[in-house]
Amino acid sequence: MVYPPEQRPGTWSYWDTSTDGFGYHEFLQFCEDVGADAMYVAFAGMTVHPDNNWPIDKLERFIQQTLDAIEYAIGPVSSKWGAQRAKMGIRRHPFKIC
Numbered sequence: 001m002v003y004p005p006e007q008r009p010g011t012w013s014y015w016d017t018s019t020d021g022f023g024y025h026e027f028l029q030f031c032e033d034v035g036a037d038a039m040y041v042a043f044a045g046m047t048v049h050p051d052n053n054w055p056i057d058k059l060e061r062f063i064q065q066t067l068d069a070i071e072y073a074i075g076p077v078s079s080k081w082g083a084q085r086a087k088m089g090i091r092r093h094p095f096k097i098c
Contacts, residue, residue, distance in 0.1 A: 002023070002025060005021050005023065024069060025072075037097075040073065042062065069081075070097065072085055074094045074097060
C-alpha cells in the first residue's frame with residue numbers, strides 16, 4: 001500500500017521498527033534526483049532461514065504486490081496504481097525503473 005509519509009503505519013523488522021519515512025515513492029524520487037537507476041527487487045519466497053521459505057503455490061500475493069509496485073512506478077494515470085501516484089498530488093508522470 002502507498003500512503004503519504006504521515007499516514008504510514010510503520011513496520012516491524014528484526015532490527016527494530018520503522019516509520020517507513022523513506023518509502024517506495026521517496027526511493028523512486030531519490031533515484032531520479034541523483035541520476036541513479038531505480039530497480040524493484042521482488043520477494044521470491046526465499047529467506048535467510050530455509051525453514052521460513054514460502055512454497056511456490058503460496059507466492060501469488062507477492063507476485064501481485066510486485067506487479068502493483070511496477071504499475072505504481074511506470075503506469076499511466078489511467079491505471080489503478082498510476083492514478084494512486086497522481087492522487088498523492090506529487091507526481092503525474094511515470095518514474096523510470098530498470
